[in-house]
Amino acid sequence: METPLIEFKNVTKRFGEKTVLDKVNLNIYGNQITTIIGKSGTGKSVLLKHIIGLLKPDEGAITFQGKPVNTMKKNEWEACRSQMAYLFQNNALLDSMTVLDNVAFPLRQTTKFSKAAIEKRALKRIEDLELTEAIHKFPSELSGGMQKRVALARALVTDPKIVLFDEPTTGQDPIRKNMILSMITHYRRKFGFTAVMVSHDIPDVFFISDRIVILWEGTVGFEGTYEEAVRLKLPMIDEFLRSLDGFQDELTGLLSREAFRVHYAAMLGGTATVAAVSAALFSVQLDLMHETLGPQAAVEVLRALGEYTNRRFNPIGGFSARHSRDEILTIFPHTSISEARQLVADFAQELKHEAIDRIQSITIAKIGVATSFDIYIRAGIAVVSPTDAIDQIIEKARAKQEIVATHRCGSGGNEQ
Amino acid sequence: MTSLVQIYILNAMVHLFSFVGAGTLRLLGNFGAIAIFFSLAFVNIFRRKQLREIVNQVFYIGARSSLIVMLVGLFTGMVLGLQLFYTLVKFGSVGALGSAISLSLVREMGPVLTAIMIAARAGSGMAAEIGILRISEQVDALYTMGVDPLRYLVSPRIAASIISFPLLTAFFDLIGIIGGYLTGVLLLGTNAGTYFYRVQSSLNMVDIRGGFIKALIFGAIVSCICCFQGYFCHMRTDGYGAKAVGLATVSAVVLSCVTILIADYVVTSFLM
Structure with missing residues (x-):
């Protein structure tokens, strides 16, 4: 069995009379995104602060790569701590410094890089997070969303091995929320860091997390994958996940996964009258x-695709939801496979003629004149039988996916 | 009845002793904490990448305070000139005005008043600034970035205070002597030559050295107390958040002033 990168062994933390963490046992594995969810005041941030050493447990032990932190020598712990970065819930930007100085600060203080090299690395991160215009501004001159991105740039500038995100998307609009979560996934793949995140952004947080940890009244109520959490149907977890999952996906306007399940179950309930x-x-x-x-x-x-899917298929009784970061599943009741093919073909035409301007305006600014890039929209159509679970439908449709629309962006953004 | 009174008295004594004992333990604990805080911060002064921040702090604590210190020095000297002139006239020793003013300023008033002025101006600023950094988690952020908050925030301020206090005290003394000249000589007509001769002849190196030693000690005390109050403002039990910062600032200034006066007595008794 894989050795956990960080392990909590019966960790208890009290603040005065209040026990915030009560004999917490938790494993965090390397190269994964672990998301901690839980009600307010259940000790999520406290748990995160224990990992980086901002708080120390009253009882129990925390091990790092199998070695108890409390027995480490100062330089050993420093070596471990220097592999971590922390994104604070309130950003904790140094408010007397500009954006550039904030991002460059950890490099200036802890490395021996030249001034030019530090500035280059800081500017790269600033550019990645689309903050170039704010480079000489102070944190107080930025919106909450921009401050969050500055904090994220600062956390990632040292290329840490472990990044602890304390509610990284709080105060962001749906686009930015998804953008930040998307960036976390992207950077994790690119740099291979381990992410531990406190977040409530459903469903996106489940799409990107390898493991979720549900904190419940100071203890770990569940630890595992999202699929395992749903499958277990424990009343406590079920109730909590339902309370987080709204009716709609905030980004695309499609149904939430839970609402989709309810729709699907209701439709199957009447399969006697549903021909196809x-x-x-x-x-x-x-x-x-x-x-x-x-x-x-x-x-x-992705948002545009969701909106068009909703607009096109809702009026004819179809219902859709995102089932992974980049996949949208639509169910067509009372529709044969040939009718569904025709619907999708018409939808592809609409995408080409109507959505193209919007996608072009989104993408054109990003592509140089000499470069071009094709966006493919794929679709797979499958017949649904009454016994099919949603995962089975997805598998069947995925196997039949083919390109239905292409948008070429760059050099004028021509459609094909 | 008698036994009831005895129980009351016994209870009152137990409460009194526990109150005094708890207070003493708290005081000793705070002294110990401040001593450790100062030692760690002092050692960190000599680490790399400190010079720039020390220079910044010398500018803030020293250069920015020089005007107010000189202003206070001028009026202190002028008031001393007036008071001592009329006192010395009664004894027919008005010629000793220069000696009295210069010795009072260099030995006592210069270091003490300078330290109190800087505690009020720069010390309160240190406590408030570090306190705000603490409550907005910027101190924690420094730690998570691998930057020792003591090294980055406290050590430069302590170093800058140790550098600035003697220099500002020298300014205070000089301007104070000029202030005494303005009232004693220009306003009240004492002989200018006698005034400056007395200043020169009565001031010995030991007096000047003693004043500077006091200034060095006061610099360390003020910066340490003010930084300590700000750094640990989140652990206060009498207020949280912005209120804790306000209380920390008040405590910093009051404690600094009281400690300056106590330390002045102790140092003087050693120097005499």
Whole structure:
């Protein structure tokens, strides 16, 4: 079995009379995104602060790569701590410094790089997070969202091995929320860091997390994958996840996964009267777009696809939800497979003729004149049988996916 | 009845002793904490990448305070000139005006008043600034970035205070002597030559050295107390958040002033 990177062994933390963490046992594995969720005041941030050493446990032990932190020598602990970065809930930017100085600060203080090298690295991160215009501004001159991105740039500038995110998307609009979560995923893949995150952004946080930890009244109520949490159907977890999951996906306006499940179950309940049911799975290459067009344009394209899917299929009784970061599943009740194919073909035409201007305006600014990049929208159509679970429908449709629309951006953004 | 009174008296004595004991323990604990805080911060003065921040702090604590220190020095000297002139006239020793003013300023008033003025001006600023950094988690942020908050925030301020206090005290003394000249000589007509001769002849190196030693000690005391109050303002039990910063600032100035006066007595008794 894999050795945990960080392990909590019966960790208890009290503040006065109040026990915030009560014999917490938790494993955090390397190269994964672990998300901690829980009600307010259950000790999520406290748990995160224990990892980086801002707080020390009253009882129990925390181990780092198998070695108890409390037995480490100062230089050993410093070596461990220097591999970590922390994104504070309230950003904790140094408010007497400009954006550039804030981002460059950890490098200036802890490395021996030349002034030019430090500035280059800081500017790269600032550019990645689309903050170039704010480079000489002070934190108080920035919006809450921009401050969050500055804090994120500062956390990532040292290329840490472990990044602790304390509610990284608080105060952001849906686009920025998805952009930040998308960036976390992207950077994790690119730099291979381990992420531990406190977040409530459903469903996106489940799309990007390898493991979730539910803190419940000071203890770990659940530890595992999202699928395991849903499958277990424990009343406490079920109730909590339902309370987080709204009716709509904030980014795309599509149904939430839970609402989709309810719709699907209700529809199957009346299968005696439903002659045929089809499904289509749409997808875009979100990661590739992120790499080429930048995080904001990638998220905007996904949002546009969601909006068009909703607009096109809702009036004819279809219902859709995102089932992963870049996949949208639509169910067509009372629709045969040939009718579904026709619907998708018409939808592809609409995408080409109507959505193209919007996608072009999103992407054109990102692509140089000499460069071009194709955005492919794929769709797979499948027949739904009454016994099919949603995951099975997705698998069937995924196997049949083919390109239904292409948008060429750059050099005028021509459509094909 | 008698036994009831005895129980009351016994209870009152137990409360009194526990109150005094708890207070003493708290006081000793605070002294110990401040001593450790100062030692760690002092050692960190000599670490790399400190010079620039020390220079910044010398500018803030020293250069920015020079005007107010000189102003206070001028009027202190002028008031001393007036008071001592009329006192010395009664004894027919008005010629000793220069000696009296210069010795009072260099030995006592210069270091003490300068330290109190800087505690009020720069010390309150130190406590408030560090306190705000603390409550907005910027101190924690420094730690998470691998920057020792003591080294980055406290050590330069202590170093700058140790450098600035003697220099500002010298300014205070000089301007104070000129202030005494303005009232004693120009206003009240004492002989200028006698005034400056007495200043020169009565001031010995030991007096000047003693004044500077006091200034050095006061610099360390003021900066340490003010930084300590700001740094640990989040642990106060009498207020949280912005209120804690306000209380920390008040405590910093009051404690600094009281400690300056106590330390002045102790140092003087050693120097005499």
